[in-house]
Amino acid sequence: MTQGQRTTRWIKICGMTTPEAVEACLQAQVDAIGFVFAESVRQVTPAKAASLAAPARGRAVCTAVTRHPTQQSIDEIIEVFQPDLLQTDSDDLRGLRLPPQLSLLPVFRRWDGDVRTLPSRLLFEGHTSGSGTPADWRTANQLARQSELILAGGLSAANVATAIAAVNPFGVDVSSGVEERPGIKSPVQIARFVEVARHSFQEKT
Secondary structure, three states, rough: OOOOOOOEEEEEOOOOHHHHHHHHHHHHOEEEEEOOOOOOOOEOOHHHHEEEEEEHHOOOOOEEOOOOOOHHHHHHHHHHHHEEEEEEHHHHHHHHHOOOOOEEEEOOOOOOOOHHHOOOOOEEEOOOOOOOOOOOOHHHHHHHHHHHEEOOOOOOOOOOOOOHHHOOOOOOEHHHHHHHOOEOOOHHEEEHHHHHHHHHHHOOO
């Protein structure tokens, strides 16, 4: 089984800020972890992200999470952090110069119904990242029929089973929903979220 294929579906924990959070994700065998470079209580520098990500290399997809980045900031992230995956708004990708080998996860916050513009895999979430605001599950369900959709926005152990049943996504992504306080992840909540999500995905197969 290759990296990112430990389960039938994909689970990502976003907003790593501490070694304990990274270790909890590795213990739970998540598929991906995210490091936020956009303005946020979870924002880290490329150097800090590289240090935190070191134990996870080869064990989880280390994701650079940005929003409307400058070319200069992207260049620094790529050089210093060396992400496996870049997550940013789909519109951002049109203006950036990126290495051809870098995997991309475009973020969509709405959809006009045009399947011709959809990538093979995308992340769909609410208007404001990391705010705990749920995405539009009805639109997400429609998108999930057209693309490998990773659902984000307002998820937690309390509602992820309902979300998976309603949307049938390829994967789920959580940040604030597994925190003990803003910016600081709870290992217990990470483990619980992954347990519930994984069980829910298994029921869908």
